[in-house]
Amino acid sequence: MDRGVVIVGAGQAGFQTALSLRNEGYAGKIALIDDEGRVPYARPPLSKAYLKGTATAESLEYRPAEFFVQQSLDLVLNDPAVEIDRGRQTVALRSGRELEWSSLVLATGAHVRRLPSLGKEPSYLRTFADSESLRSHLSGSGSLLAIGCGFIGLEAAAAARAQGKQVRVIGAEARLMGRAVSPFISAWFHALHERHGVEIQLSTAVQGVSETSAVLPDGTVETADTVVVGIGVIPNTELAAKANLAVSGGIVTDSYLRTTDPAIFAVGDCAMHPNVYAGGLTRIESVQNAADHARAVASTISGRPKEYRQVPWFWTEQFEAKLQIAGLAVEADETEVKGDPESGKFSVYSYKAGKLKFVESVNQPAAHIAARKLLEI
Amino acid sequence: MPSITYISNSGESRTVTVDSGVTIMQAAVRNGVPGIVADCGGECQCATCHVYVDPKFLGLLKPAAEDEDAMLALTASERKDNSRLACQLVLTDALEGIVVTTPPIQQ
Secondary structure, three states: OOEEEEEOOOOOOHHHHHHHHHHHOOOOOOOOOEEOOOOOEEHHHHHHHHHOOOOOOOHHHHHHHHHHHOOEEEEEEOOOEEEEEEEOOOEOOOOOOOOOOEEEOOOEEEEEEEOOOOOOOOEEEOOOOHHHHHHHHHOOOOEEEEOOOOOOHHHHHHHHHHHHOOEEOOOOOOOOOOOOHHHHHHHHHHHHHOOOOOEEEEEOOOEEEEEEEEEEEOOOEEOOOOOEEEOEEEEHHHHHOOOHOOOOOOEEOOOOOOOOOOOEEEHHHHHEEEEEEOOOEEOOOHHHHHHHHHHHHHHHHHHOOOOOOOOOEEEEEEOOOEEEEOOOOOOOOOOEEEEHHOOOEEEEEEEOOOOEEEEEEEHHHHHHHHHHHHOOO | OOEEEEEOOOOOOOEEEEEOOOEEHHHHHHHOOOOOOOOOOOOOOOOEEEEEHHHHHHHHOOOOOHHHHHHHOOOOOOOOOOEEEHHHHHHHHOOOOOOEOOOOOOO
């Protein structure tokens, strides 16, 4: 007898799993549980439109609360899962409630990496509450210090600069968004930020932070009215590890996103999955990865097993530049720039051993779409 | 407060009324109208809020911008002359009574 599906985590991957299960015609019980108290919402705008004040809180909700009732999705908020019992196929929540399942989906996401705190905590940016708090801090501030030169730090920097704040970025890496983009794109965005008046300091690993300061390796203390830290995330794997599922830099899965227990799946940011584009196990933090993982698992649970093998894609918006990336960044041995970087509309094609590996498009959506198809394996 | 009618692929119709400034995607999502997925939350990144706009209203809409036009190449159902992405269509009083049809599949 089918005891239903329990989904732990109601972010993009968890929400999409619930939605796709119903779209696939799955008629059993579905519980979607989360430690936050909000109806499931989209995170990308938290460092973009919502931070700038051009999106409302309501517009971030994937669906209104009534939708979950109409679709018979048991939305359990403010009540994190604390323990999985694999033998009895149950999961215990903090409140003491126990839910039974035939399939369990771990969509536990990730939490922000923190820096040593030297007083009151600075802002971090992961949840709705984080974004709201940063937004309110910024409204009374003349300056922002962003620690981290990845997507989050740079999007926050651009949003604050657009509001006329004095903005400085300090990053530990040698170039902007180093993990995710080519050196050409790093340099182009560096110039973009500087043109807009953002000060950038790289190769500087901040040692500690407070609400309004950061300590550099040489002991210098930098101050600003607001400090935001965006230095990456750590996958939430404790629940899986406690249940003796394989965990190694993420919850380890097979190509169907099954963990080492075939009745338990992992999707989204927390899943260390075999990715045909990475050529091995990897963990990816993106909307695409979360939504496509969810759809594959929903299909499998509904009786139509589906391997995950979608082309990875990402996007970021900073000032007037919309960057879209298809494929996964690798160290390329050949790159080709098409279009005119001066005009702000161009694409960079990166090759390794004669094979196209990833394509970055700035304000060239058609080239990005074509690239997603071109890269399909 | 413009009203909008969604007709499903199987012919069922739903009419909702929303505030001006809301997109056709948001109006569907907030009112639980099926047939619009909107994976990316309205960022013009996923082509899962594809609709066919009643030709009578097509001329009242701003033409698709470059990113919408590009994304329409990725729709799961056939792209037609009246295909648009609902997240890019902002409702105003001028669009009162607009009718859109949702496609057979979105992804």
